[in-house]
Amino acid sequence: MFENKTTTSCENNLLTVESLSVTIRNSRKKLIHNLNFSIPQGEIFGLVGESGSGKSLTATVILGMLSKSLEVTSGSVTLGQSEITSLSERELRNIRGRDIAYLSQNYQSFFTPFIKVGQQFIEIIRCHTDMSRKEAKKVAIHWLNKVHLPAERVFNSFPDELSGGQLQRASIASAIMFRPKLIIADEPTTALDVLTGERILDLLSELKEELNCSILLISHDLKHIIKRTQTVGVMYGGQIVEIGKTSAVVANPIHPYTNLLLQSRLRLNKHIQHELPTMLGEPGLIAEEGCPFTKRCPSAMESCSNKVPMNSLGKHHSAACHLVNAEREERYVTR
Amino acid sequence: MLHVNSISKTYHSKPALSDISLYVHAGESIGIIGESGSGKSTLGKIILGLEKPDQGDVHFRGSNLHTLKGQALKAFRRHLQIVFQDPAGSLNPKLPVWKSVVEPLENYPDVIPSFLKEVRHDRKKMAEVLFQKVGLSPELLERYPHQLSGGQKQRIAVARGISLEPDLLVCDEPTSSLDVSVQAQVLNLLKKLQRDLNLSFLFISHDIAAVQFMCERIVVLKDGILVDAFLTNELFSASRHPYTKMLVEMSMEQDR
Numbered sequence: 001m002f003e004n005k006t007t008t009s010c011e012n013n014l015l016t017v018e019s020l021s022v023t024i025r026n027s028r029k030k031l032i033h034n035l036n037f038s039i040p041q042g043e044i045f046g047l048v049g050e051s052g053s054g055k056s057l058t059a060t061v062i063l064g065m066l067s068k069s070l071e072v073t074s075g076s077v078t079l080g081q082s083e084i085t086s087l088s089e090r091e092l093r094n095i096r097g098r099d100i101a102y103l104s105q106n107y108q109s110f111f112t113p114f115i116k117v118g119q120q121f122i123e124i125i126r127c128h129t130d131m132s133r134k135e136a137k138k139v140a141i142h143w144l145n146k147v148h149l150p151a152e153r154v155f156n157s158f159p160d161e162l163s164g165g166q167l168q169r170a171s172i173a174s175a176i177m178f179r180p181k182l183i184i185a186d187e188p189t190t191a192l193d194v195l196t197g198e199r200i201l202d203l204l205s206e207l208k209e210e211l212n213c214s215i216l217l218i219s220h221d222l223k224h225i226i227k228r229t230q231t232v233g234v235m236y237g238g239q240i241v242e243i244g245k246t247s248a249v250v251a252n253p254i255h256p257y258t259n260l261l262l263q264s265r266l267r268l269n270k271h272i273q274h275e276l277p278t279m280l281g282e283p284g285l286i287a288e289e290g291c292p293f294t295k296r297c298p299s300a301m302e303s304c305s306n307k308v309p310m311n312s313l314g315k316h317h318s319a320a321c322h323l324v325n326a327e328r329e330e331r332y333v334t335r
Numbered sequence: 336m337l338h339v340n341s342i343s344k345t346y347h348s349k350p351a352l353s354d355i356s357l358y359v360h361a362g363e364s365i366g367i368i369g370e371s372g373s374g375k376s377t378l379g380k381i382i383l384g385l386e387k388p389d390q391g392d393v394h395f396r397g398s399n400l401h402t403l404k405g406q407a408l409k410a411f412r413r414h415l416q417i418v419f420q421d422p423a424g425s426l427n428p429k430l431p432v433w434k435s436v437v438e439p440l441e442n443y444p445d446v447i448p449s450f451l452k453e454v455r456h457d458r459k460k461m462a463e464v465l466f467q468k469v470g471l472s473p474e475l476l477e478r479y480p481h482q483l484s485g486g487q488k489q490r491i492a493v494a495r496g497i498s499l500e501p502d503l504l505v506c507d508e509p510t511s512s513l514d515v516s517v518q519a520q521v522l523n524l525l526k527k528l529q530r531d532l533n534l535s536f537l538f539i540s541h542d543i544a545a546v547q548f549m550c551e552r553i554v555v556l557k558d559g560i561l562v563d564a565f566l567t568n569e570l571f572s573a574s575r576h577p578y579t580k581m582l583v584e585m586s587m588e589q590d591r
């Protein structure tokens with residue numbers, strides 16, 4: 001499911017990211033480092049990590065929308081049969097919006113202000129098909145209904161007449177109209193309150209079943225990921241530092257960063273707490289040599305300035321940390 | 336200290352708040368929770384005197400906030416400060432951050448906060464003391480907002496918020512735009528300041544876990560109506576409003 005390099009895409013993987021590295025063109029600074037993961041058909045894969053860890057950048061590469069100042073220096077991204085990293089701009093345009101749908105955190109800016117939502121739907125549809133306006137309206141209404149919005153009313157509304165949750169639903173409707181194979185949802189609920197956000201995630205799961213597509217769910221908060229995903233990758237400093245079946249990673253976090261992310265989740269408590277557990281330092285404190293987490297890690301030791309390979313802990317779980325060998329003995333063998 | 340008496344507010348003939356009453360005693364911290372559109376931020380704005388209610392009134396230290404004018408209003412404003420959700424939007428991008436932090440002190444030259452007594456004559460020194468209060472390194476004094484992380488900017492906004500030693504600090508979703516690890520740091524800071532300075536807090540949030548950590552009492556808003564009000568240690572009590580129970584359940588669910 002997320003082997004290291006050794007195996008290439010297996011049969012039922014929809015998306016495979018292999019040894020992907022991205023650098024800034026003129027400074028050679030690495031922003032993404034040797035990324036490996038894949039998403040099977042019909043699964044939700046979670047990518048979690050704090051601000052600047054490279055989550056959105058990864059999404060950008062998958063969409064083939066990398067900024068000109070950045071460069072893929074190694075590796076590949078494969079969607080179905082097409083290797084995205086070697087397609088032309090024209091071929092990419094065909095894939096984007098059709099095979100891959102992108103939902104961003106900024107759903108507020110998804111629609112242009114002062115133009116009715118319905119008008120914007122019609123334009124998007126007519127840009128990808130040769131439907132008449134009347135047919136296009138029918139399609140738009142169909143999908144607005146699918147995301148459980150009062151379709152006619154929303155169709156005739158201006159964007160600023162809708163609430164945050166409604167706007168996010170409308171942007172989902174417009175993103176999925178062409179039945180994408182992959183939905184990239186980049187922080188789809190971060191700007192929403194808990195209830196509205198949960199309903200959006202319910203909707204995405206429901207649509208995933210109906211369209212039989214896969215979802216890449218990106219968030220800085222593990223609590224949005226845990227319940228929804230089958231597999232999760234934890235990113236720090238442009239690298240995946242731990243990856244595995246979500247249940248295994250949550251029950252048995254190996255990497256100290258994963259552990260701290262889990263602990264610093266804000267949770268309701270039976271007893272009133274006087275101080276919340278925190279993580280040392282600030283996001284963005286990334287070591288250039290060896291393990292990227294060294295500068296904030298409570299268990300850092302001398303060997304951490306050496307490169308850390310991804311070590312597997314059984315079939316469905318691996319982590320890049322020098323503690324792994326010691327932990328493996330304790331957690332998996334003696335059991 | 337603060338009394339909100341059955342206020343109502345309507346926008347475009349849609350009621351945003353209906354008949355809301357609440358109070359805050361000195362040194363107390365009150366949480367207001369609700370979904371987006373529940374009226375939380377409107378309530379915050381009315382309490383700060385930024386909006387007028389259609390009905391009802393707000394009394395702060397015995398005076399009706401919405402009938403005060405000119406100097407009297409300015410004198411009151413000093414005691415009411417706010418920290419917003421978006422740390423970037425609340426700071427002037429063209430000023431080094433230390434200047435933003437001491438700006439309120441310049442608007443109120445006669446105010447001498449207890450923790451700034453010795454340095455009140457020196458703007459830079461005041462900024463240093465305030466930086467220290469919010470756990471920021473003095474190295475950051477000369478930086479501009481875009482050169483700071485979200486958590487650092489939010490600490491700056493807090494430093495600015497406490498600079499006049501207000502009686503009441505209104506925090507409108509102060510951490511929801513921050514990384515999880517940074518959220519915890521900022522909440523710990525706010526709680527410590529509340530204790531050290533004996534501030535009153537009005538903590539507006541959709542995150543029930545953050546409110547539980549921060550506040551002694553909780554008020555729940557739904558569609559502009561106050562549906563539940565209780566002491567934080569009664570959060571799990573069987574007598575909670577069904578809506579509150581649902582919020583609690585949602586929050587617990589997410590952790591599984």
Ligand SMILES: Nc1ncnc2c1ncn2[C@@H]1O[C@H](COP(=O)(O)OP(=O)(O)OP(=O)(O)O)[C@@H](O)[C@H]1O
Nearest residue numbers: 024031050051052053054055056057058067069220
């Ligand atoms: N066009 C660019 N040129 C230079 N650096 C860039 C560019 N785009 C992104 N970066 C850098 O790459 C790193 C990863 O950024 P990315 O946007 O992927 O983070 P993220 O994990 O999505 O964070 P957030 O949670 O804040 O959205 C950051 O250090 C960012 O500053």
Ligand code: SF4
Nearest residue numbers: 291294297304321322
């Ligand atoms: S490799 Fe070392 S520094 Fe990195 S997470 Fe493991 S123990 Fe910490």
Ligand SMILES: [Mg+2]
Nearest residue numbers: 055056057186
């Ligand atoms: Mg991002």
